[in-house]
Amino acid sequence: AWSQSFVNVPxxxxxSNSSALRSxxxxxxxxxxxxxxxxLVHSKYWGVVPKTHLKEDGSPWPxxxxxxxxxxxxxxxxxxxxxHVPENWEDKLAFxxxxxxxxxxxxxxxxxYGCRAMMLETVAGxxxxxxxxxxxxxxxxxxxxxxxxxxxxLEEAENERMHLMTFMEVAxxxxxxxxxxxxxxxxxxxxxxxxxxxxxRVAHRFxxxxxxxxIYSYTKFLEExxxxxxxxxxxxxIAIDYWRLPKNATxxxxxxxxxxxxxxHRDVNHYASDIRKEGKQLHEEPAPVGYH
Amino acid sequence: AWSQSFVNVPxxxxxSNSSALRSxxxxxxxxxxxxxxxxLVHSKYWGVVPKTHLKEDGSPWPxxxxxxxxxxxxxxxxxxxxxHVPENWEDKLAFxxxxxxxxxxxxxxxxxYGCRAMMLETVAGxxxxxxxxxxxxxxxxxxxxxxxxxxxxLEEAENERMHLMTFMEVAxxxxxxxxxxxxxxxxxxxxxxxxxxxxxRVAHRFxxxxxxxxIYSYTKFLEExxxxxxxxxxxxxIAIDYWRLPKNATxxxxxxxxxxxxxxHRDVNHYASDIRKEGKQLHEEPAPVGYH
Ligand SMILES: [Fe+2]
Ligand SMILES: [Fe+2]
Ligand SMILES: [Fe+2]
Ligand SMILES: [Fe+2]
Numbered sequence: 001a002w003s004q005s006f007v008n009v010p011x012x013x014x015x016s017n018s019s020a021l022r023s024x025x026x027x028x029x030x031x032x033x034x035x036x037x038x039x040l041v042h043s044k045y046w047g048v049v050p051k052t053h054l055k056e057d058g059s060p061w062p063x064x065x066x067x068x069x070x071x072x073x074x075x076x077x078x079x080x081x082x083x084h085v086p087e088n089w090e091d092k093l094a095f096x097x098x099x100x101x102x103x104x105x106x107x108x109x110x111x112x113y114g115c116r117a118m119m120l121e122t123v124a125g126x127x128x129x130x131x132x133x134x135x136x137x138x139x140x141x142x143x144x145x146x147x148x149x150x151x152x153x154l155e156e157a158e159n160e161r162m163h164l165m166t167f168m169e170v171a172x173x174x175x176x177x178x179x180x181x182x183x184x185x186x187x188x189x190x191x192x193x194x195x196x197x198x199x200x201r202v203a204h205r206f207x208x209x210x211x212x213x214x215i216y217s218y219t220k221f222l223e224e225x226x227x228x229x230x231x232x233x234x235x236x237x238i239a240i241d242y243w244r245l246p247k248n249a250t251x252x253x254x255x256x257x258x259x260x261x262x263x264x265h266r267d268v269n270h271y272a273s274d275i276r277k278e279g280k281q282l283h284e285e286p287a288p289v290g291y292h
Numbered sequence: 293a294w295s296q297s298f299v300n301v302p303x304x305x306x307x308s309n310s311s312a313l314r315s316x317x318x319x320x321x322x323x324x325x326x327x328x329x330x331x332l333v334h335s336k337y338w339g340v341v342p343k344t345h346l347k348e349d350g351s352p353w354p355x356x357x358x359x360x361x362x363x364x365x366x367x368x369x370x371x372x373x374x375x376h377v378p379e380n381w382e383d384k385l386a387f388x389x390x391x392x393x394x395x396x397x398x399x400x401x402x403x404x405y406g407c408r409a410m411m412l413e414t415v416a417g418x419x420x421x422x423x424x425x426x427x428x429x430x431x432x433x434x435x436x437x438x439x440x441x442x443x444x445x446l447e448e449a450e451n452e453r454m455h456l457m458t459f460m461e462v463a464x465x466x467x468x469x470x471x472x473x474x475x476x477x478x479x480x481x482x483x484x485x486x487x488x489x490x491x492x493r494v495a496h497r498f499x500x501x502x503x504x505x506x507i508y509s510y511t512k513f514l515e516e517x518x519x520x521x522x523x524x525x526x527x528x529x530i531a532i533d534y535w536r537l538p539k540n541a542t543x544x545x546x547x548x549x550x551x552x553x554x555x556x557h558r559d560v561n562h563y564a565s566d567i568r569k570e571g572k573q574l575h576e577e578p579a580p581v582g583y584h
Binding site: 045046047048049050051064065066067069078079082118121122123125126129133136137139140141142143145146147148150151154157158161164165168173178181182185189267268270271274283286287288289290291 | 337338339340341342343356357358359361370371374410413414415417418421425428429431432433434435437438439440442443446449450453456457460465470473474477481559560562563566575578579580581582583
């Protein structure tokens with residue numbers, strides 16, 4: 001019953017149909033039921049009717065979740081091979097934790113790289129959010145500047161979330177995958193929260209290694225695409241707009257830009273760990289805001 | 293000993309001297325100690341040396357914590373008198389909780405509005421961050437779009453943090469005020485986290501009422517400035533850059549723009565509560581991103 005009914009549950013309305021992300025105006029033309037009229041009155045009372053934006057071709061901007069100026073073309077020339085050689089036992093702990101987590105993941109997904117990407121991106125969005133929040137609270141509590149690191153980490157979290165929004169257009173989770181994601185988040189959010197509270201340096205190193213593995217998995221994904229084992233379907237509309245891809249872009253182009261994003265996250269997190277290793281707080285070095 | 297030694301503690305290095313927020317280049321010219329050279333090597337290995345930016349007058353952008361395109365001129369014509377009349381018992385709970393919290397706050401600060409602003413902004417930065425994080429986790433967990441609300445709430449949190457960064461330039465906390473802030477955050481963060489988990493609609497209403505009180509307090513602050521009871525000192529450099537104020541702006545100009553920000557937060561949070569009251573999720577209505 002679960003797997004059949006979930007398409008009707010309101011909370012996944014966007015997930016199943018990206019064209020549902022219409023602008024407010026379009027919804028008005030479509031004829032609103034009574035309750036939505038009430039809501040419009042409220043929105044007008046508070047004066048917060050959002051600005052509408054246009055695409056470069058003049059058509060209305062279809063996404064509420066990101067604006068035209070948040071799109072970018074990732075640097076595909078980034079070095080995919082960079083690696084931090086573990087230098088002390090904390091580094092080794094971070095490195096081997098990631099390797100240990102890789103094992104069951106490989107067994108579970110095998111060669112289903114699309115499904116793997118979708119599932120793992122639900123986890124990848126957690127560390128940046130936790131780190132950004134902790135630095136924000138620290139800044140408030142200690143009357144101290146952030147050096148831009150709150151923003152850098154929140155940008156990483158948002159970027160990972162956009163990976164998820166993209167992959168869920170090409171791979172749909174079934175009910176037990178959804179249940180697994182909910183449980184994994186419950187465990188991972190709390191574990192990473194504690195981890196970041198107690199040892200932020202090791203936490204950033206851990207994410208650095210996680211990203212190194214992500215690069216490896218996306219490279220495997222590309223190989224399967226090139227071998228024809230996974231169908232190279234057209235890129236979802238959201239990906240074309242977010243990464244400024246050509247209109248005829250394919251899944252392969254999407255995996256290439258996502259992999260470049262992961263390499264950027266790897267750099268930011270290893271760098272953050274390096275700063276802390278020198279006994280400094282992150283805000284003592286300017287953050288790589290907008291580093292893609 | 294606490295109050296005398298805290299200026300030497302590294303974690304408040306920025307707090308006591310905003311010119312310490314120099315660009316990387318300036319630091320290099322100033323001659324770096326050995327450890328910072330190591331760090332530069334790391335930063336170069338990871339390739340994350342941040343871009344430098346320029347002010348409109350061509351001088352280097354001095355802030356790491358916000359970039360030129362994040363500055364804005366708030367809409368000072370915003371209606372300061374808007375109020376949500378409590379409609380049900382949840383609204384009344386939110387309204388009277390805020391009124392009850394006001395009492396001890398008034399007794400503690402009396403007419404010290406500068407100190408009050410600085411202390412309360414350490415709390416004001418919490419709800420937006422908690423709400424934004426919860427929506428982010430929900431989006432990941434349920435494979436659903438955000439409608440821009442994660443960003444809208446995180447922007448509110450960042451804006452409140454900038455209020456703090458501004459007021460701490462004109463009022464310095466002493467050791468027991470610092471201790472009070474740490475304890476208050478410990479209680480408030482956990483309380484609001486639970487509150488938002490269990491009843492997000494009431495949580496947003498609560499913040500809406502909190503902002504109504506903030507507007508009232510900043511109006512009182514302005515009255516004291518106009519009566520000459522509080523000295524109308526020059527605006528801090530950070531405020532002039534963040535709100536694009538004229539170079540000769542004063543504390544009065546700062547309080548005016550901050551009060552307008554609070555009115556915007558009031559609108560966003562009452563609106564969010566209204567959406568949830570209609571039985572909808574926030575992402576079903578486009579969020580007011582960049583609403584100042
Ligand atoms: Fe990712
Ligand atoms: Fe990543
Ligand atoms: Fe504020
Ligand atoms: Fe506020």
